[in-house]
Amino acid sequence: MSRKSIIILGLALFSLFFGAGNLILPPQMGWRAGPLWWLVCLGFCVSAVLIPMLGILAHSRLQGSMFDFAKKVSPGFSAVYCFLIYAISLSLPSPRTASVTHEMAVAPYLGSPPWLTSLVYFALVFFLVMNRSKLGSLIGKYLTPVILLVLVLLIGSILFWPPDVMTARTLSAPFTAGLQEGYQTFDAIGAVVCGGVILVSLRLENPGLDFGQRFRAIALAGLFAGMCLLLLYTGLMYSGAAMTGWVPEEVTRTRLLREVTEYALGARSQALLSLLIGLACFTTAVGVVTGASDYARSRFGDSPRAYTLTALAGCATGVLFGQLPVAYIISVALPALLFIYPLTIVLIGLNAMPARYTPPRLFRAVVAVTLLFSIPDFVESLWPGAIPEGAVSWIPLRSFGLPWLLPAVCVFLAGRFLQRRI
Numbered sequence: 001m002s003r004k005s006i007i008i009l010g011l012a013l014f015s016l017f018f019g020a021g022n023l024i025l026p027p028q029m030g031w032r033a034g035p036l037w038w039l040v041c042l043g044f045c046v047s048a049v050l051i052p053m054l055g056i057l058a059h060s061r062l063q064g065s066m067f068d069f070a071k072k073v074s075p076g077f078s079a080v081y082c083f084l085i086y087a088i089s090l091s092l093p094s095p096r097t098a099s100v101t102h103e104m105a106v107a108p109y110l111g112s113p114p115w116l117t118s119l120v121y122f123a124l125v126f127f128l129v130m131n132r133s134k135l136g137s138l139i140g141k142y143l144t145p146v147i148l149l150v151l152v153l154l155i156g157s158i159l160f161w162p163p164d165v166m167t168a169r170t171l172s173a174p175f176t177a178g179l180q181e182g183y184q185t186f187d188a189i190g191a192v193v194c195g196g197v198i199l200v201s202l203r204l205e206n207p208g209l210d211f212g213q214r215f216r217a218i219a220l221a222g223l224f225a226g227m228c229l230l231l232l233y234t235g236l237m238y239s240g241a242a243m244t245g246w247v248p249e250e251v252t253r254t255r256l257l258r259e260v261t262e263y264a265l266g267a268r269s270q271a272l273l274s275l276l277i278g279l280a281c282f283t284t285a286v287g288v289v290t291g292a293s294d295y296a297r298s299r300f301g302d303s304p305r306a307y308t309l310t311a312l313a314g315c316a317t318g319v320l321f322g323q324l325p326v327a328y329i330i331s332v333a334l335p336a337l338l339f340i341y342p343l344t345i346v347l348i349g350l351n352a353m354p355a356r357y358t359p360p361r362l363f364r365a366v367v368a369v370t371l372l373f374s375i376p377d378f379v380e381s382l383w384p385g386a387i388p389e390g391a392v393s394w395i396p397l398r399s400f401g402l403p404w405l406l407p408a409v410c411v412f413l414a415g416r417f418l419q420r421r422i
Helices: 002-015 020-062 073-089 091-109 114-130 132-160 176-185 186-205 211-243 253-265 270-299 303-322 326-352 360-383 406-419
Strands: none
Touching: 002 020, 002 211, 002 270, 002 326, 020 091, 020 114, 020 132, 020 176, 020 186, 020 253, 020 270, 020 326, 073 114, 073 303, 073 326, 091 114, 091 253, 091 270, 091 303, 091 360, 114 270, 114 303, 132 211, 132 326, 132 360, 132 406, 176 326, 186 211, 186 270, 211 253, 253 270, 253 303, 270 303, 326 360, 360 406
8 A cells, every 4th residue: 555545544543443532532621720730631641542553553463343342251251342342332332323423513603403413414424334335435535534634723823822820730640541531432332343444445446455555554553543643632732721811610521622722713713613523523423333343244244134124223223322412422421441351452462462471371361350350340330339349349440440450560570470480
């Protein structure tokens, strides 16, 4: 593939990642951190850039569907995992894109009801999903450049003409706060969903590539998309931090983004912000619904009917849940993320390694330990106080929101040691 084709593929991948959460979360985290915005940004980029890019690397190694991510545990486990991922993606991040679009790009101008916005929005999503063979080129060539142009104008204006000195904030554990807020972007889940979309698009648009050529194209496209995400998250977080003295306390995420845009681009810039939000959210919804439909087709003997029915179901779910407020969707998403995100991160890490380092038995052991140590936070998010603090306070890194990390790493290293001795 030519350099231009890889860049277009990377732009398409970036656009599939960059949606509602990626746009509204970083400014508020920067605003909450003030002068420590860079530390929050570091944690945010670990969970919202580094891990997703490892997910794309894992896809380039496997070159299969999401089913292959957990197949080493067992086919049944993989089927359940895929169902949970697509159920969460279609019922939370995908509808959230419609909810954000309504709150920030439609309601201020038209005053239309949320159900009408969701209906029109997902009708357009369904149209693009059904034009599957042209999806990568359409997003990479036309939609993503517009998104990047508006973001560069927004961030560049504040970078070169910043407000007054940042006000000191009292955010505790900024790195951990950024790390956990990065979960809300759903980018690790997006990596296993959208990576498959890019792989299918690559095969449809470039059928003559062999395994090594596809590996190189996907890996380079992922690196390009990751650099774009890193730069934009840094810029958006700095923009929010720069506004600490300009906006009132307890400002909402969406209101802060409006304030940032108005300061950077003027009082008449809301139309430009609406365009940015609409495009960024739309491409993510297209990626989620397309990924679920691709998976259904692959599991039912390459059936076009399975693809179409899944696309219809995904869009119908988006219409139903897209009428809910953004804040409510984010709060509901937290328990699901605390359970499925650690597992997804571990599966990404294991699959990004060469296969000889992760034999099935070791693979299963690491996954089992990860699930076991993720249970307390998941239960606590559903029923606060259900688990006595003394029963789990001994777990390393729990205060950082990572109680599963050290046990998983220890089991992996022990398994590797035993494997080499045997």
